[in-house]
Amino acid sequence: MANRRLIVYPDKDLMIQAGARRLTLTLLDLLSERVPGGGRRARVDVALSGGSAAQPLGLVADDPLAADIDWSRVHFWWSDERFVPADSADRNALEARRLLLDRLVADGRLPESNIHEIAPDVRPAAEIAKVTADADSADEFVRSAADAENGDLLDKAARAYESELVRELGPEPVIDLMILGMGPDGHYASLFPASSGHHEVLVSDRLAVGVAHSPKMPPLRVSLTAPLIARSRHTWFFAAGAGKADSLAHVFAAGDKGGDPEYPSSFAGGVDEFVWFSTDETVTKL
Helix, strand or coil: CCCEEEEEECCHHHHHHHHHHHHHHHHHHHHHCECCCCCECCCEEEEECCHHHCCCHHHHCCCHHHHHCCHHHEEEEECEEECCCCCCCCCHHHHHHHHHHHHHHHCCCCCHHHECCCCCCCCCHHHHHHHHHHCCCCCHHHHHHHHHHHHHHHHHHHHHHHHHHHHHHCCCCCCCEEEEEECCCCCECCECCHHHCCCHHHCCCCCEEEECCCCCCCCCEEEECHHHHHCCCEEEEEECCHHHHHHHHHHHHHHCCCCECCEHHHHCCCCCEEEEEEEHHHCCCC
16 A cells, blocks of 8 residues: 655645646556556546545646547546435536536547446435435334435445446456545545444445435435545545644544544555645644
8 A cells, every 4th residue: 555645735726726737647647557568558547526626627627738638548436426316516426527527528538438427316306305304204114214215225326336336347446546535524435434323434345335314415425435445546635624634633643543433534545646635724733
């Protein structure tokens, strides 16, 4: 595993700008790598997330070097997704499409088949609203029925994503570049602290899992698991804001000891590169 590196910028804007340029250069580098026999790699697989970690995408298209990226060989995945309708503003995939991917598809540079989204919630809006209300019901029977319905749908979505990962990348899929963000509570992807009732970060026999009753809205999610994330070739974290300073300190301390379920981001890693990009106000507790 690669040693963790920390790069600290004066502010979030510069961090995002540097992240965009680094993304462009890294894609060019990965696409230019030689493989046994002397040829170039057939593909590069990138996993995206939402929030600050997605923001560099919006600047990539304006980078002159991006014109030299062979997007037809780049495949996009997601570290996690909110299980909501496909047109919901909460969708990480919708944000990534708005920032960059749809533009590349429209220009004919990125095949739509290279975009590997996690399945959305296709239930009618009225049904989603009812089940969401039932999941918070004081009636245990009503609540259990809603949880069972949601759990079944989440598991089907997670297993479908697992199947796609295996079909595309083999039985032990490896992501070339995993781009992540960290929440103020230390979560990453949709792997939340154990104290919130979640232990998905400890799941080791799945590639993806469903997450219900997320402590951060929306409540239904699908996430890649910690072992899959940790074996990525290159793993980047973007963490900015004073509100994340305490968690960042705990994550770094726990990561040095193998990980702490109370600070899930401490389980992350990368094989060739493991970098945290942060800001001055976020590292004050280190």
